[in-house]
Amino acid sequence: MKIFTFAFALLLAYPLLGQHTINQSSGKISFYEVNSVTFEGHSGSEIIISPENGHDFKMPERAAGLKLISAGGLEDNTGIGLSVKTEGNETTVAQLSSRGHARYIVQVPAGVAIYYECSTHAGKTVITKDLESELEISANFNHVKLHNAQGPLAVSTVHGTIEAEFSSINQDQSISLHSVHNHVDVSVPSDAKANFRLSTSWGEMFTDLDLDYEQDSALKKISSKKMEGKFNGGGVDFSIKSTHDDIYLRKI
């Protein structure tokens, strides 16, 4: 019986062994060159970072007893391949291994703003679920998938797609989604309010929303593929841009 209890306790504790917890419920957390991340909103008062099952960070056998370090002098102080530094209510997270395939699940309280920056080819899809925090992404290669998004958001990627499904639209601040070389696909609730600003230089724009735009804007739409339109009487500034590809704006 004791063996069974011990084994059960180990089983329960196992997921906690590979996670890093930060006691922070406000301020900002910034991620630099962390290749693969899923951000999840949660109601707790801590930020919890854990590798996704089956995609966790593994040190090479030959590195047993050694610490992973970076050229910039950072050290893995989490045991999961990340360097985390907190000062006041600002936390900075950096990935040390450039070849790491780990996907990190980051649970974030609503009061913590997120900044994510990734410039290398190793950047994978940034996924968000049920996020209530402000999110800013500046990426070169990452795709971005937003589930049950609300905003505020500022997302830009050079080569990635942006696909965003909104459960509601936060009327504070602003929302901007910008891809240079790939498509931007946005779904919003049919009763959401927004001032949409759509723009593409080389792509096309598709929508099933009844947008209310002024005469001037309608003419511009034909000539320059830029348009501004109010949805349900207007609301927060919501900018969608793809320089070289198409824009899809649909209602749920």
Place this chain on the structure above:
Amino acid sequence: MEDYQEILIPYLLGDLSEKEALQMKSRLLVDPDLNREFLELKEMWDNSQNIPIAQAEPHASERFEQWLVAQKDHHSQEPAHIIGLWKYAAAASVLLLLGMLWFLGSGPQEQIMDQPAQTNLLQWTAQESSTERIKGIHTSVREKSTDPDIVRALIKILQSDKSPNVRLTAVEAVQSMASSEESKQGLLKALENEKTPVVQIAIINALVSVQAGNAKEGFQELINKEEIETYVKDEAQLGLMRL
């Protein structure tokens, strides 16, 4: 003390001598207009004491100072109106004081909305939140889309804001507002110093969009730089062909 209005602020701040303060106190009892003005000022001051002090971002102060210098330079070129110098200085002090308090404490949005467009943009740029600053750009451009001061302000944002997404929005705003020589030069200057590919590409496309012929040299310099990403160079090459 002939003009009691002029010493309302020193009285409020407790800077008057005991005798002067007594005189002021007596005057307030018999002058309802002055008393009302004093109470309004006092209320404003008391409210400002309750604004929580926010953590300013590392470069916000620098940006705010840049903006103040820009404001000062601009206004010094305008003819001064003939009003009481002390009154003017007092009013300016109050405005500056409120501006600083707002900057430190992130005052309510209603305060921002009541200001002139350029002041709006100045205040918005001191916001810690990137999406708030982006909102500020949209709001200012919507209100004053032909104001050359706003273009100057946007160029400054483009050169100094730490957020790539805010700079990106500034580029789009400049592109949508004007094709003046000043805006073209501002974009070109920003391109020289810009490090983020998505913003570099946006500036290149903006310069092509406003048909800035003098951008060709800048594009060529960009193409010749080793550290520039290939896909940015491709965009510059395409830009050269389109100009």
